[in-house]
Amino acid sequence: MVYQLEARGIVKRYGHVEVLRGTDFTVEAGKVTALIGDNGAGKSTLVKILSGVMPPQGGEILLAGKPISLSSPSHARELGIETVYQDLALAPDLGPAENAYVGRELVKPGLLGKLGVLDKKKMRTEAFKTFTAMGTDVKDMDAAVAALSGGQKQSVAICRSVMWAKGLIFMDEPTAALGVRQTRRVLDLIRRVADRGIAVVLISHNMPEVLEVSDSIQVLRLGQRVAEFTAAEATVDQLVGAMTGSLELSASTQAKLGDS
Structure with missing residues (x-):
């Protein structure tokens, strides 16, 4: 299956406020x-809908061209959709390996597994394989996440998603509050994720970073997609x-958005 997620005409209201007004969005x-x-353009609401947190009140979502209905975040994960939230959602007292398997713990085979004994060695080994393959500097799979740097914590959250994502990862402000060196490592990691064939959606307010790491850019304003850019040809x-x-869109761009 060619993994493509598409949102068409998504509508979402909070009371009398229409947050999404026929929003379109496509990732490959x-x-x-x-x-x-x-702020207020509808980005967070759209991501929540596409990650199964809440249902839309109109429009449709298609996966590989087939309509789907996302009933919950766990249902979205079953379909290969993972999310790296801005707060990372990591357990600070657990190590990287244990965080990678929270809610998906492996148990030992046989009787020990029936008794609920965890296979910590296998979890540590499998997590280490992914972390190493992604080129991170997180080497100790048992060190408490609370003791890691901001960039290392971000790497743990991203690699955890890579371990389970079959097709798509949403990343919400992944470089927020990071230093220059940590930001560089995270941006490199994002490109490596895409190079593995996974679709990545980057939500960010940092325009230079967006232009550097993205292939394409889709812009929301007042609950609608108002522009699409190829990153290599766009400017801040x-x-x-x-x-x-304030941008005067070309006639061809307006026609393209009108047809979508």
Whole structure:
């Protein structure tokens, strides 16, 4: 299956406030797609819908061209959709390996497994394989996550998603509050994730980083997708202009958005 997730005409209201007004969004395997917009544009709501946290009130979601209904985050995970939240959702007292398997713990075979004895060695080995393959500097699979640097914690959260994602990972502000060196490692890690054939959706307010690491950029404003860019051909001024409404879109771009 060619992994492509597409949202068409998504609508979501909170009372009388229409947060998403017929929003479209598309991601493809092996690509980093940036989702940008000013505060209140509808980014978080769209991600929550596409990760199964909440249902839309209109529109449809298609996976590989077939309509799907995401009933819960666990259902989304079953379909290969993982999310790295801004707060990372890591257990600080557990090590990287244990965090990677929270809710998916492996038990020993035979009677010990029936008694619920965890196979910590296998979990540690499998986690280490992924962390090493992704080129992270997290080597100790047992050290408490609380003792790791900000960049290492981010790496743990991303690698955990890579272990389980079959097709798509949402990353919400993955470089927020990181230093220059840690940010560089995380951006490199994002590209390595895409190179494994996984679709990555990057939500970020850092426009230079968006242009550097993304393949394409989709802009939300007032609950609608208002622009799409190829990252290699876009500028920060264009992105900011699309987000704020000050960019005059070309006739071809307007026609493309009108047809989507």
